[in-house]
Amino acid sequence: MTQTTVTLPSRRTLTASAPRRLNLDNINPHVKAAKYAVRGELAVKAEEYRVKLSQGDKSLPFDSVIFANIGNPQQLDQKPISFFRQVLSLLENTTLLENPEALRTHFGYQQDVIDRAKALLADVQSVGAYSHSQGAPIIRDSVAKFIEERDGFPANPQDLYLTAGASSGVSTLLNIICDGPSAGVLVPIPQYPLYTATLSLLNAQCVPYNLEEDKAWGTDVNAIRESLAKAKAAGTDVRSIVVINPGNPTGASLSAEDIKSVLDLAAEEKLVVIADEVYQTNIFTGEFISFKKRLRQLQQEVPSKYDNVELVSLHSVSKGMVGECGHRGGYFELAGFDPEVAAQIYKYVSIMLCPPVIGQCLVELMVNPPKEGSPSHELYQKEYNGIRDGLRKRAFALYEAFQRMEGVECQEPQGAMYLFPTITLPAKAIEAAKAENRAADEFYCLALLDATGVCVVPGSGFGQKENTLHFRTTFLAPGTDWVERIVKFHSEFMAKYK
Amino acid sequence: MTQTTVTLPSRRTLTASAPRRLNLDNINPHVKAAKYAVRGELAVKAEEYRVKLSQGDKSLPFDSVIFANIGNPQQLDQKPISFFRQVLSLLENTTLLENPEALRTHFGYQQDVIDRAKALLADVQSVGAYSHSQGAPIIRDSVAKFIEERDGFPANPQDLYLTAGASSGVSTLLNIICDGPSAGVLVPIPQYPLYTATLSLLNAQCVPYNLEEDKAWGTDVNAIRESLAKAKAAGTDVRSIVVINPGNPTGASLSAEDIKSVLDLAAEEKLVVIADEVYQTNIFTGEFISFKKRLRQLQQEVPSKYDNVELVSLHSVSKGMVGECGHRGGYFELAGFDPEVAAQIYKYVSIMLCPPVIGQCLVELMVNPPKEGSPSHELYQKEYNGIRDGLRKRAFALYEAFQRMEGVECQEPQGAMYLFPTITLPAKAIEAAKAENRAADEFYCLALLDATGVCVVPGSGFGQKENTLHFRTTFLAPGTDWVERIVKFHSEFMAKYK
Numbered sequence: 001m002t003q004t005t006v007t008l009p010s011r012r013t014l015t016a017s018a019p020r021r022l023n024l025d026n027i028n029p030h031v032k033a034a035k036y037a038v039r040g041e042l043a044v045k046a047e048e049y050r051v052k053l054s055q056g057d058k059s060l061p062f063d064s065v066i067f068a069n070i071g072n073p074q075q076l077d078q079k080p081i082s083f084f085r086q087v088l089s090l091l092e093n094t095t096l097l098e099n100p101e102a103l104r105t106h107f108g109y110q111q112d113v114i115d116r117a118k119a120l121l122a123d124v125q126s127v128g129a130y131s132h133s134q135g136a137p138i139i140r141d142s143v144a145k146f147i148e149e150r151d152g153f154p155a156n157p158q159d160l161y162l163t164a165g166a167s168s169g170v171s172t173l174l175n176i177i178c179d180g181p182s183a184g185v186l187v188p189i190p191q192y193p194l195y196t197a198t199l200s201l202l203n204a205q206c207v208p209y210n211l212e213e214d215k216a217w218g219t220d221v222n223a224i225r226e227s228l229a230k231a232k233a234a235g236t237d238v239r240s241i242v243v244i245n246p247g248n249p250t251g252a253s254l255s256a257e258d259i260k261s262v263l264d265l266a267a268e269e270k271l272v273v274i275a276d277e278v279y280q281t282n283i284f285t286g287e288f289i290s291f292k293k294r295l296r297q298l299q300q301e302v303p304s305k306y307d308n309v310e311l312v313s314l315h316s317v318s319k320g321m322v323g324e325c326g327h328r329g330g331y332f333e334l335a336g337f338d339p340e341v342a343a344q345i346y347k348y349v350s351i352m353l354c355p356p357v358i359g360q361c362l363v364e365l366m367v368n369p370p371k372e373g374s375p376s377h378e379l380y381q382k383e384y385n386g387i388r389d390g391l392r393k394r395a396f397a398l399y400e401a402f403q404r405m406e407g408v409e410c411q412e413p414q415g416a417m418y419l420f421p422t423i424t425l426p427a428k429a430i431e432a433a434k435a436e437n438r439a440a441d442e443f444y445c446l447a448l449l450d451a452t453g454v455c456v457v458p459g460s461g462f463g464q465k466e467n468t469l470h471f472r473t474t475f476l477a478p479g480t481d482w483v484e485r486i487v488k489f490h491s492e493f494m495a496k497y498k
Numbered sequence: 499m500t501q502t503t504v505t506l507p508s509r510r511t512l513t514a515s516a517p518r519r520l521n522l523d524n525i526n527p528h529v530k531a532a533k534y535a536v537r538g539e540l541a542v543k544a545e546e547y548r549v550k551l552s553q554g555d556k557s558l559p560f561d562s563v564i565f566a567n568i569g570n571p572q573q574l575d576q577k578p579i580s581f582f583r584q585v586l587s588l589l590e591n592t593t594l595l596e597n598p599e600a601l602r603t604h605f606g607y608q609q610d611v612i613d614r615a616k617a618l619l620a621d622v623q624s625v626g627a628y629s630h631s632q633g634a635p636i637i638r639d640s641v642a643k644f645i646e647e648r649d650g651f652p653a654n655p656q657d658l659y660l661t662a663g664a665s666s667g668v669s670t671l672l673n674i675i676c677d678g679p680s681a682g683v684l685v686p687i688p689q690y691p692l693y694t695a696t697l698s699l700l701n702a703q704c705v706p707y708n709l710e711e712d713k714a715w716g717t718d719v720n721a722i723r724e725s726l727a728k729a730k731a732a733g734t735d736v737r738s739i740v741v742i743n744p745g746n747p748t749g750a751s752l753s754a755e756d757i758k759s760v761l762d763l764a765a766e767e768k769l770v771v772i773a774d775e776v777y778q779t780n781i782f783t784g785e786f787i788s789f790k791k792r793l794r795q796l797q798q799e800v801p802s803k804y805d806n807v808e809l810v811s812l813h814s815v816s817k818g819m820v821g822e823c824g825h826r827g828g829y830f831e832l833a834g835f836d837p838e839v840a841a842q843i844y845k846y847v848s849i850m851l852c853p854p855v856i857g858q859c860l861v862e863l864m865v866n867p868p869k870e871g872s873p874s875h876e877l878y879q880k881e882y883n884g885i886r887d888g889l890r891k892r893a894f895a896l897y898e899a900f901q902r903m904e905g906v907e908c909q910e911p912q913g914a915m916y917l918f919p920t921i922t923l924p925a926k927a928i929e930a931a932k933a934e935n936r937a938a939d940e941f942y943c944l945a946l947l948d949a950t951g952v953c954v955v956p957g958s959g960f961g962q963k964e965n966t967l968h969f970r971t972t973f974l975a976p977g978t979d980w981v982e983r984i985v986k987f988h989s990e991f992m993a994k995y996k
Contacts, residue, residue: 326855357824
């Protein structure tokens with residue numbers, strides 16, 4: 001550094017007493033109202049503990065922080081898939097392509113890696129250049145082919161919008177759909193809080209519908225109808241319904257019949273369906289059926305009834321066996337939308353210019369992995385299956401641990417990356433929480449973090465039925481030590497407040 | 499593809515006549531109202547021409563499309579800087595690090611490339627993992643050091659927020675600042691339309707202040723005071739002022755005195771200053787002075803007067819000699835903000851989880867390039883200077899061409915990546931535009947595109963004084979052929995409508 005002789009007091013001191021233009025009482029009230037627990041107080045505290053430990057602090061009662069609060073596979077144990085990263089390395093430094101022989105000999109790059117990088121570069125020119133605001137054409141073509149193969153129905157690249165992760169896609173869509181304070185969107189409870197937070201920012205109405213915990217967190221269309229009727233009676237203009245399949249935080253995976261019942265409702269009530277399908281490959285039970293496929297089937301089977309259904313489906317590179325959340329890649333597909341509305345979506349996304357191009361390329365690799373017979377296929381398949389099997393193993397290990405814990409009930413793992421157990425806490429614990437002006441599940445999760453370094457998210461961060469308590473934990477962290485930490489903590493906590 | 503026997507009519511046909519839930523009249527009206535010409539009709543048409551040409555179409559009167567509408571250096575001629583891309587390739591495929599000898603021998607990777615990749619990975623773990631929502635700590639540390647060296651005043655990593663390009667930072671800040679329809683933000687005219695578009699989305703007031711074309715597009719604080727008084731009288735709660743320095747689309751570079759006059763106004767009128775400094779290294783005349791430096795100088799010189807100034811400064815990897823817009827990297831620095839407001843900004847950005855991690859790493863490389871004496875320094879400096887000199891050369895070549903054109907006046911290039919000439923069109927051309935229900939400058943730019951394949955943006959897309967016409971062109975495209983295309987078109991256009 002060239003200078004350090006500055007005598008100016010630090011910024012924080014300088015301004016501590018000065019009156020400011022912006023304060024908590026005059027900023028955008030909708031930002032203030034938004035809640036997002038996944039990265040809230042607990043996550044901040046966990047990060048502080050991590051920093052302390054990394055600085056050699058020995059005062060904490062644990063020697064590592066386990067971030068089980070967020071689906072961040074590569075922060076924990078998950079290795080990236082080699083084929084993906086080999087191609088990305090070539091896209092970042094195209095001069096590597098000038099010596100394919102050395103790439104092969106010293107680094108094991110196969111010909112299909114090199115070919116793929118060249119094919120992508122032929123379209124995007126440079127990953128440092130802005131692309132088309134909807135995403136590079138070659139990548140949208142690959143996504144369309146992927147959807148066609150997955151569903152058995154046509155997909156049109158013009159209906160695809162690449163995004164900086166699914167979150168940014170959800171934000172775009174809710175920004176288009178919500179026209180003011182009376183606009184409402186049906187959101188499952190519990191839900192991933194992106195939905196409620198974004199609706200808060202837009203000053204629109206979240207119309208909650210409860211999932212059925214005792215039916216493996218299933219979606220009950222009668223519960224939806226009830227919420228809808230209530231919201232309508234209260235003057236809310238309900239425009240859309242969000243379905244997260246497989247569920248977050250619940251892990252539930254919807255059947256063909258469940259999906260049909262949502263589409264029936266959408267057709268009857270004219271609701272735009274937002275299908276959050278980012279966990280589509282994280283399935284332990286049954287098979288994933290996309291909303292798009294089901295819609296097209298129904299449109300074939302029953303003429304006219306479903307013609308007016310507007311559906312948007314989201315996917316992402318962050319989850320599944322890809323787990324590349326730091327790259328912020330994803331897409332959404334519109335079906336049945338008015339072309340004029342689609343044009344407005346294009347304008348809206350163009351204001352932010354384009355999604356990250358390297359993330360777009362990763363979307364292409366995800367939807368178009370090495371085919372059987374191609375040189376990289378065997379390694380790809382081995383890595384992919386290894387990740388899938390590891391996730392399943394950990395999910396069930398955690399599930400079994402929960403079964404051993406007093407007052408904890410958990411649905412069998414079906415999909416996604418999370419378990420969402422119910423906890424029944426002693427009255428004294430609930431009183432102690434109240435004395436600290438905290439929700440009881442938050443109180444429990446904070447105590448868990450302080451005692452064990454394991455960071456989970458209280459159920460109140462996702463919404464839960466009144467008088468129930470939960471927490472969400474990922475099953476991404478390796479080993480079983482951290483699971484045992486939870487078991488031990490829980491038994492001590494229950495004893496303390498008995 | 500596994501199936502193609504689908505008999506379903508195409509989506510577009512299927513739904514063309516069906517009544518839809520969402521249409522142009524009931525979506526978010528603020529999205530509908532937003533204007534963003536940089537990627538509007540002209541850009542869409544230019545892309546269509548590009549596709550036609552790439553498919554071998556010979557019917558067009560030109561053989562290439564020149565995208566001079568957007569500052570997208572690597573789409574045109576600019577090569578990425580080797581050091582940056584070498585490091586990024588290692589971050590994407592960390593197994594390359596296992597054979598440093600082969601990296602050196604076959605690909606010319608120097609030791610500092612390898613060391614930097616390792617240092618970044620020690621903090622971010624994987625570029626596929628979510629980072630801290632404000633950005634990875636190691637990267638914010640580097641940015642703080644860069645600001646300290648640039649300005650000679652301290653910077654605090656806690657005040658830094660990494661972003662997905664500066665655009666996303668601007669969006670965040672305006673979302674915090676604007677609390678409803680009466681909130682106003684002073685915006686220079688002409689301006690980069692991100693500002694007006696985002697204010698439209700927020701249903702807040704754009705309070706325009708004119709830049710002085712005849713004083714090299716300077717910022718006149720009296721013009722600002724006038725606009726401010728008018729807006730206040732109309733009941734607008736003016737909260738903030740945007741300054742783009744160096745200017746976009748004008749290229750103007752502000753003097754220390756100009757900056758002081760804006761800060762004086764901000765102190766007196768309690769305005770949050772948004773300093774868009776993404777072109778800080780694109781300077782042809784004089785030197786870049788940051789708002790932060792000037793503020794800290796004034797705070798030292800004049801006790802108390804400037805204590806309450808809230809400033810946020812933005813920077814990006816997209817422009818300068820870096821030109822990596824496709825990577826979507828940037829940051830903003832808060833100075834003088836209320837910590838409670840900063841906490842709300844953190845919550846807001848955390849809803850989108852984190853900016854792209856590879857883009858964050860590129861920010862680190864931009865602010866911390868190879869130092870003198872390090873193995874990669876010489877090549878870095880050579881590439882950097884080559885880009886800088888090329889930009890200057892092209893800027894002046896274009897400027898000289900404009901001087902040869904009848905009815906075109908242009909300020910001498912000072913900075914940024916754009917020229918923004920005035921055009922004086924014959925009355926008949928203005929009538930012909932009116933007949934097509936178009937602004938005259940848009941009419942001119944469309945005619946230019948149709949005749950030459952050169953895509954520029956009409957001045958109306960940025961705002962301009964009444965009864966003046968302009969267009970914005972980048973000077974990024976290589977060669978002089980395209981400049982001559984403009985000269986020839988212009989003379990024919992003027993003759994046609996004389």
